[in-house]
Each structure stands twice: as structure tokens, then as C-alpha cells.
Amino acid sequence: MRLKDKVAIITGGSSGIGKAIAFGYVKEGAKITVAALREEPCIETVEEIEEMGGEAIYYTLDVSDLNKHRELIDKTIEAFGKVDILVNNAGNARRENLFDVTPENWDKMMDINLKSAFFLSQSFANKLIEQDRPGRIINIGSVAGAMDMHPISIAYHAAKGALINVTRVMAVDLAHYGITVNCIGPGSTITPMSASKDPEYDEFMTRGIPEGRRGKPEDMVPPAMMFATDEAGYITGQTIFVEGGAMSTYLGKDEPDYKV
Numbered sequence: 001m002r003l004k005d006k007v008a009i010i011t012g013g014s015s016g017i018g019k020a021i022a023f024g025y026v027k028e029g030a031k032i033t034v035a036a037l038r039e040e041p042c043i044e045t046v047e048e049i050e051e052m053g054g055e056a057i058y059y060t061l062d063v064s065d066l067n068k069h070r071e072l073i074d075k076t077i078e079a080f081g082k083v084d085i086l087v088n089n090a091g092n093a094r095r096e097n098l099f100d101v102t103p104e105n106w107d108k109m110m111d112i113n114l115k116s117a118f119f120l121s122q123s124f125a126n127k128l129i130e131q132d133r134p135g136r137i138i139n140i141g142s143v144a145g146a147m148d149m150h151p152i153s154i155a156y157h158a159a160k161g162a163l164i165n166v167t168r169v170m171a172v173d174l175a176h177y178g179i180t181v182n183c184i185g186p187g188s189t190i191t192p193m194s195a196s197k198d199p200e201y202d203e204f205m206t207r208g209i210p211e212g213r214r215g216k217p218e219d220m221v222p223p224a225m226m227f228a229t230d231e232a233g234y235i236t237g238q239t240i241f242v243e244g245g246a247m248s249t250y251l252g253k254d255e256p257d258y259k260v
Contacts, residue, residue, distance in 0.1 A: 002229050004029030007080040009072065011063050011120070012090035014041035016191030017140060020217035021087055021224045026054035028225065033076040033083075034058040036090070055080070063090045063116035064108075069123045082133070085228050086124045088117035089140040096153045106155045113159035118166055125170075125179055134178030138227045139167050140220070141185045143243050160185075164239050171237030180236035182227045187243025189215035211244035 008025050012018040014036035022032050026049050034045045034056055042058035049056040057079045061068040076083045092112045094105060121137050128135040145160030164183055171181040188205040206214055223240045226232055241247055 001029040002225065002231075003085075006030045006084045006228070007033075007076060007082055008085035008087060008228070009033045009035055009076055009083060009124070010087040010089055011035045011116075012140075013087070014038070014045045014058070016089075017186065017189065017217045017220050018087065018089035019045055020221055021089065022049065022056070023052070024218075024221035024225055025085075025228065026052055026056070030054075030085070030228075031080050032056040033072070033079070035061060035063075035072055037062055063120065064111040066116070066119050069120045072120075073123055073127050077127075082131075083124070083127065083135075084133070085136045085138070086121060087138045087140065087224065088120060090116065091140065091142075093156050094153045098154050101153060101155055105153070109153065109155035109159050113156065114162050114166070117163060118170075121170060121181070125174055125177070128179055129177050134233070135180075136228050136232075137170065137174075137179065137181040138224055139163055139181070139183040141167070141183045141239060143185050143187045143241055143247055145185060146239075146241070147247055167239060168237045175236055178233070180227070180233060182232075182236060183239040184220055184223050184227075185239050185241040185243070186220055187215055187241065187246045189217065189219070191217055209244040209246045210248070213244065215242060215244060 003025055008030050010018045010022050010032060013022045013034035022034060022045065026032060032049060034042050036042050037060065039060045042060060046056045046058050059072050059075050061072060073083060094109060117139055124137065141163045142160040144157045145164045167181050167183040174181060219242055223242060
């Protein structure tokens, strides 16, 4: 019960990596606010958590709506009395080549994958400092923020790369308050957002992974657990890539690009 009596907000917590982390946290004693865009999957996730014997509430929001961030935190504190952990998991990827990127698409990638994570973290940290409490911020980045990984959009790469740097800077600024900030960089992972019915795409995405498979949401739970614990209080500003060795072999190197 490494997270006994801890309270976590998980954005994008109703599916994929966020849901897997929510279940992992519940098994270790945490209480969860499932924050996501659509209500029905949120309700289903909360019901599953309750069936596990855990406690959870949900809050529906578009994370790019910055006006909702304070209410998300306040609702969590109203339900559980406090908040300890924030997992910035909500995100979106758009496959498009360089010349198809529009200003509107660029802004959307930045708003969902970068801007929302920063400003929700800002609100979360402000609340903890106000209450003189330590805490944990865990950003879900991507190997796309640190390596060439076609056919993801350049805007997505830029947002995830910036999130890794934001993690480091926020870690420095918040260390004095006992708030750690770390990042997980998933490799090619099969989630509702990234699943494909195209065998050629799946073969391409698996080709450069030494372990011979794409990741599962559950593969992200161990680092998310470690970063959230009290024992990890001296670890901050770090990014752990969970990618089956793909970064060591440079996914897609010397292979024909999969066309978007």
C-alpha cells in the first residue's frame, strides 16, 4: 500500500495509459479523480475502481480550457479533503507531414499536450503551497519528444519535447516546496488513441523495438508508481523512457518511412 491515503488527479484517466495508472494507484491505496473529456467512459472507470474496492470521483473537462483547472482541483479536495498527486496524461496526436501542418493544428497540439499540462500543474502547485503540503507532478511525455519517430506530426514532437524541458524547469522552481516534477516518455504504445487496423503501420512501429512488441498501458504503471511515492522525494526533473529499447536502435532508422 505504497500510496495509502494519497489522492491523485489523473487527466485522460478514463482510458489507455491514464486508466492503467489509475488502477495501479488504487491497488496501492490511492483515491482517484478521473478527469477526461467524455462522461460515459469516466463513469465506467469510476465504477470499475469501486468494484476493486477503491474510491474515485470523475470530472469532465477539456484540459485545454484553462478555466476548468481550478474547479477540478477544488472538486477533488471537496471529495477527499486534499490532493497529493497530479498525473498530466491527457493528450492528442495527429499524424501529418510537415507541409500539412496548419496554424490551427499546431495550436491544438500545443494546447492539449503542453499548455494544459503546464497551467494545470501551476494551479496544482499553487494549491499545495497555499496548504504547505508536498506533492508529486507526473507528466506523460513521449519518445517523440526526444527522437525522430515518423509518422507523428512535427507539432506533436515539438509539444512533447517542450514538455520534457518544462518538467526540468518546474522541478527546479518547485523543489523548495517539496513538490517533485517528473516525466514518463512512452514509446509506441497501443492505446485507444494509437491503435491501428493497418498491418503495415503496426509492422513499421514494431520494427525497431528490440523487445519485439509495442507497449501496453500497463507498462507505464511502474515508473508512475515510483514517481508518486514518498520514497521518491529526492527524484525530480527526470524523464524515464519506457520504450522496449527503441531509442537505443533509433526507431525507423535506415528503413523506408511509413507514409502518412
